[in-house]
Amino acid sequence: MDSRQLYQEMILEHNKKPRNWGLLELSTHRSEGVNPLCGDHIFLSLRMADDRVEAVGFSGESCAICKASASMMTTLIKGRQRHEAEQMVQEFRDMTTGKLDPAAPHHLGRLTVFAGVRDLPTRVKCAVLPWHTLHAALAGADVTSTE
Amino acid sequence: MSNAVAALSAQEVQAIRQDFPILDLQVNHKPLVFLDNAASSQMPSAVMARWQHYHSAQHANIHRAVHYLSETATAEYEAARQKVQQFIGAAEAREIIFTSGTTESINLVAHSYGRSTLQAGDEIILTTLEHHSNIVPWQMVAEACGAKIRVVPINDHGEVDVDAYRCLFNAKTRIVGLTHVSNALGTINPVREMVAIAHQHGAVVLVDGAQAAPHLALNVQELDCDFYVFSGHKLCGPTGVGVLYGRAALLEAMPPYKGGGDMILTVTFERTTYAPIPAKFEAGTPAIGAVITLGAALDYLSNIGMDRIAAYEAQLLRYATNRLAAMPGVRLIGTATHKAAVLSFTVDGVHPHDLGSLLNDDGVAIRTGHHCAQPVMQRYGVAATCRASFAFYNTEAEIDVLAESVARVQQLFS
Numbered sequence: 001m002d003s004r005q006l007y008q009e010m011i012l013e014h015n016k017k018p019r020n021w022g023l024l025e026l027s028t029h030r031s032e033g034v035n036p037l038c039g040d041h042i043f044l045s046l047r048m049a050d051d052r053v054e055a056v057g058f059s060g061e062s063c064a065i066c067k068a069s070a071s072m073m074t075t076l077i078k079g080r081q082r083h084e085a086e087q088m089v090q091e092f093r094d095m096t097t098g099k100l101d102p103a104a105p106h107h108l109g110r111l112t113v114f115a116g117v118r119d120l121p122t123r124v125k126c127a128v129l130p131w132h133t134l135h136a137a138l139a140g141a142d143v144t145s146t147e
Numbered sequence: 148m149s150n151a152v153a154a155l156s157a158q159e160v161q162a163i164r165q166d167f168p169i170l171d172l173q174v175n176h177k178p179l180v181f182l183d184n185a186a187s188s189q190m191p192s193a194v195m196a197r198w199q200h201y202h203s204a205q206h207a208n209i210h211r212a213v214h215y216l217s218e219t220a221t222a223e224y225e226a227a228r229q230k231v232q233q234f235i236g237a238a239e240a241r242e243i244i245f246t247s248g249t250t251e252s253i254n255l256v257a258h259s260y261g262r263s264t265l266q267a268g269d270e271i272i273l274t275t276l277e278h279h280s281n282i283v284p285w286q287m288v289a290e291a292c293g294a295k296i297r298v299v300p301i302n303d304h305g306e307v308d309v310d311a312y313r314c315l316f317n318a319k320t321r322i323v324g325l326t327h328v329s330n331a332l333g334t335i336n337p338v339r340e341m342v343a344i345a346h347q348h349g350a351v352v353l354v355d356g357a358q359a360a361p362h363l364a365l366n367v368q369e370l371d372c373d374f375y376v377f378s379g380h381k382l383c384g385p386t387g388v389g390v391l392y393g394r395a396a397l398l399e400a401m402p403p404y405k406g407g408g409d410m411i412l413t414v415t416f417e418r419t420t421y422a423p424i425p426a427k428f429e430a431g432t433p434a435i436g437a438v439i440t441l442g443a444a445l446d447y448l449s450n451i452g453m454d455r456i457a458a459y460e461a462q463l464l465r466y467a468t469n470r471l472a473a474m475p476g477v478r479l480i481g482t483a484t485h486k487a488a489v490l491s492f493t494v495d496g497v498h499p500h501d502l503g504s505l506l507n508d509d510g511v512a513i514r515t516g517h518h519c520a521q522p523v524m525q526r527y528g529v530a531a532t533c534r535a536s537f538a539f540y541n542t543e544a545e546i547d548v549l550a551e552s553v554a555r556v557q558q559l560f561s
Contacts, residue, residue: 002508003505003507004505004508007501007505007559012559012560015560038515038516038531039499039500039516039517039530039531040500061498061530062498063498063499063500063501064497064498064501064560065501120504122504123500123504126500
């Protein structure tokens, strides 16, 4: 697959103007995700209330795939219950590793734009890192790595 | 390098390219533009054929038997050792040890020489430019012996501060680990001068020549270094083989690194005696075919002439530097006065990983990341750079493809 197909408008847009950019001043959960092989570094902060994602913010230095994935992830999980967010983590992981057909029912919304990354093995970790970091934050871990 | 040396002509390079079948490959329906030579170089047909011939007519285990194939294989293996000796200008063939590569060579010296000579409080000097393989083994040994590592800084151009280097020496300095050519920035270090300073203070110098051996004519006696290391696969040879050059007196005094067959004279359960060099450091069956193939690679390069290769690559570097420096938003990282044909750069607003992926769509192979030189990245405040590294089979036309591809990516991200 031509990686250029992955770099379509939505991803470039989210890379340029990431949503929920900036760590929260008041947060209940935070985590840091690193992809040591390419240098992607994501910081994530969450404010949970009644087991619901009340607010979310992220920052860090990363490639466009990672940043866009993080940006779109934060818009999707805002307002969701913890278990819904965890389900999305699993679905995203499955979609990017070819285990979930984007045509089948799921909760990922416009994140299906990342489905093509399953054909680009060197970029899967970039797309998944923010989700990995979310999972770690929800579990109360401080730092996670793709390795 | 003499001004009188004629660089390779465009026609010569086209003829050379015919020797490399892989250069005809198409990637994503585009011609391959292979600019990742610092990571590993390509192998010409003649060198591949040497492997084939060895295994078709000459192979048996070496140093073992009195039959024809064993004697032939042994003779070819030792002939390869002499080719290496000549290629790097060593005084004796026994000063050439075959290893699995640069990394193993450095580990050998660090553990064999380092552990047997370093005492608590002793110091090792490394530079900011070092590849991880010339940092980590020393860290391991320093921890085991209670020695300390001191680091030579670099300036913004990526040049080692020789005055700062001089000031780091004291009565405790024992070893210097020094790269000849930086794999991340291309900087060529003033090795001779730095070795002389080290020797004034009684320290030994290991020079990492992994990026130098493919690009410069070498003479280890002129450099006067104590150890010199490099890998076969970076100069058109096979992976899995490399060289450690060491002064005979030092190697003879060093304890063995790996134990086993071939490195012994006699073995009893009471006492074992060791073989002289080079055998002492070549335990077990070596990568015979790979060593012989490496010899063929050195023949191939010597035939062209390392000085001519260096002159041509200098032209490529100038061309690439000028083209990229003229592009707004492209920052060159590593602008030393003396450089080998390695160009590290960043593009504003585009992460190296994205650039690398999109360039790959255009058939262009570059490297992105920290290049196993995280201290260099930290010095420049970047997590990663893009690196184009050239060989004598690259062309200016390929550099044009690189530049145009980068420009298209900038467009996409704007």
